[in-house]
Amino acid sequence: xxxxxxxxxxxxxxxxxxxxxxxxxxxxxxxxxxxxxxxxxxxxxxxxxxxxxxxxxxxxxxxxxxxxxxxxxxxxxxxxxxxxxxxxxxxxxxxxxxxxxxxxxxxxxxxxxxxxxxxxxxxxxxxxxxxxxxxxxxxxxxxxxxxxxxxxxxxxxxxxxxxxxxxxxxxxxxxxxxxxxxxxxxxxxxxxxxxxxxxxxxxxxxxxxxxxxxxxxxxxxxxxxxxxxxxxxxxxxxxxxxxxxxxxxxxxxxxxxxxxxxxxxxxxxxxxxxxxxxxxxxxxxxxxxxxxxxxxxxxxxxxxxxxxxxxxxxxxxxxxxxxxxxxxxxxxxxxxxxxxxxxxxxxxxxxxxxxxxxxxxxxxxxxxxxxxxxxxxxxxxxxxxxxxxxxxxxxxxxxxxxxxxxxxxxxxxxxxxxxxxxxxxxxxxxxxxx
Numbered sequence: 001x002x003x004x005x006x007x008x009x010x011x012x013x014x015x016x017x018x019x020x021x022x023x024x025x026x027x028x029x030x031x032x033x034x035x036x037x038x039x040x041x042x043x044x045x046x047x048x049x050x051x052x053x054x055x056x057x058x059x060x061x062x063x064x065x066x067x068x069x070x071x072x073x074x075x076x077x078x079x080x081x082x083x084x085x086x087x088x089x090x091x092x093x094x095x096x097x098x099x100x101x102x103x104x105x106x107x108x109x110x111x112x113x114x115x116x117x118x119x120x121x122x123x124x125x126x127x128x129x130x131x132x133x134x135x136x137x138x139x140x141x142x143x144x145x146x147x148x149x150x151x152x153x154x155x156x157x158x159x160x161x162x163x164x165x166x167x168x169x170x171x172x173x174x175x176x177x178x179x180x181x182x183x184x185x186x187x188x189x190x191x192x193x194x195x196x197x198x199x200x201x202x203x204x205x206x207x208x209x210x211x212x213x214x215x216x217x218x219x220x221x222x223x224x225x226x227x228x229x230x231x232x233x234x235x236x237x238x239x240x241x242x243x244x245x246x247x248x249x250x251x252x253x254x255x256x257x258x259x260x261x262x263x264x265x266x267x268x269x270x271x272x273x274x275x276x277x278x279x280x281x282x283x284x285x286x287x288x289x290x291x292x293x294x295x296x297x298x299x300x301x302x303x304x305x306x307x308x309x310x311x312x313x314x315x316x317x318x319x320x321x322x323x324x325x326x327x328x329x330x331x332x333x334x335x336x337x338x339x340x341x342x343x344x345x346x347x348x349x350x351x352x353x354x355x356x357x358x359x360x361x362x363x364x365x366x367x368x369x370x371x372x373x374x375x376x377x378x379x380x381x382x383x384x385x386x387x388x389x390x391x392x393x394x395x396x397x398x399x400x401x402x403x404x405x406x407x408x409x410x411x412x413x414x415x416x417x418x419x420x421x422x423x424x425x426x427x428x429x430x431x432x433x434x
Contacts, residue, residue: 060366255423398429
C-alpha cells in the first residue's frame with residue numbers, strides 16, 4: 001500500500017490569492033500570527049507574488065533552511081525599480097556572495113565602528129540639543145530615522161545628505177507605493193517615480209562627496225570590482241535599510257521604556273553608573289551597558305524592524321514530516337517566531353531579563369532573528385546595534401520619555417514595522433551634572 005504523504009495545514013485556497021484574508025486580519029504580520037496560532041509551527045498559505053508559500057515559525061525547523069541563498073524573485077519585485085543593475089535582493093548566489101563580502105568588510109568591522117564612534121556621538125548629541133531647544137513633544141520615528149540616515153552616510157559612504165528629512169519622506173513614498181502595487185497593480189500617480197528620481201540625485205551627491213579610498217562602503221565596492229551602477233544601487237539600498245531599521249528600533253525601545261518606568265529607571269541608573277558624569281559613552285562602555293542592551297533586544301523581539309523574510313528552496317526538503325519541493329517559497333515570519341510561546345512565555349509582555357545570558361542559553365539559536373538568518377541575513381546587524389545602543393545611551397542620559405496623553409501608538413506594516421502616526425513623546429530633563 002502506498003504511503004500517504006501528509007499535507008501541510010493551512011487555510012482554504014481562495015481565488016483572490018489570499019488578499020482579503022490578509023486585509024481582514026489587519027495586515028500580513030497579524031495574519032501570520034493568526035495562522036500559526038490556528039495551524040501550528042508550519043503553515044501553507046497564499047501570498048501575493050508567490051502563489052502559495054510555506055511559513056515556518058519554529059526556530060528548530062528554521063535550522064534546516066538557514067543555508068539557503070536564494071530569494072523568490074516575484075516576492076521582491078517591488079524593490080526592482082530601486083535597482084538599475086539588477087535587483088540586489090534577488091541576485092544569484094554567485095553574484096551575491098562577493099557583494100556580501102564587500103559589505104561585511106565595511107559594515108561589520110569593529111575597528112571601523114570605533115573609528116566613527118565619536119562622530120556618531122556628536123550627531124546624537126546634536127539631536128538631543130535640538131530637542132531641548134524646540135521644547136514640546138517630539139516625533140521619534142521622524143527624527144530618529146533622519147539621524148540614522150546621517151549616521152550611515154557618515155560611516156559607510158564618506159559623504160552626507162543635505163536634507164535627511166526630505167530623503168526619509170521620499171523613501172516612505174517609494175516603498176509605500178511600490179509595495180502597494182504588489183496588491184493593486186497599476187496603482188499610483190507618479191509620486192513614487194518622482195521620489196525615486198530625487199533619491200538617485202541624493203545618492204549621486206553622496207557618491208560625488210565620498211573621499212576616494214578610505215574605510216567606507218563606496219571604496220570597498222569599487223575595490224571589489226563593482227560597476228558604477230551596481231555601486232549606486234547598493235548605496236541606495238544601504239541607505240534605505242539602515243535609516244529605517246535603526247531609527248525604528250530606537251523609537252520602539254524608547255516607547256516601551258516609557259510604558260515601563262521601572263525598566264527605564266534600571267537603564268538610567270546603569271547609565272549614570274557607567275558614564276560617571278559623561279554625556280555619552282565611549283565605544284568600550286557599550287559592553288558594560290547590559291540593561292540597555294537587554295531592553296533594546298526585547299524591543300526588537302516585540303517589534304522586529306524587518307518583520308519577515310523569504311527564501312526559495314533550491315532542493316527538496318522535509319520539515320516536520322512534510323515534503324517541501326524545490327522552488328517553494330519559504331516564508332520567515334520573524335514576528336511570529338518572536339511570539340512563539342514555547343520559547344517566549346507571556347510573549348506579549350516587555351521583559352528585558354529574557355536576554356540575560358542564562359536565559360539566552362535555554363533557547364534555540366533561531367528563536368530570536370531580528371536581522372534574519374543565513375547568507376542573506378543583514379550585513380549591517382553589528383553596525384545597527386552599535387548605533388542603536390549609542391543613541392539610546394545619549395538620549396536616556398539626557399531625558400525621561402513620557403507618552404503624549406491621548407496619542408495612540410498603532411503598529412502598521414510598511415517595509416518595516418512602523419507606527420501609523422509616529423511615536424510622540426514628551427521629554428522631561430534628567431537632573432545630571434554633565
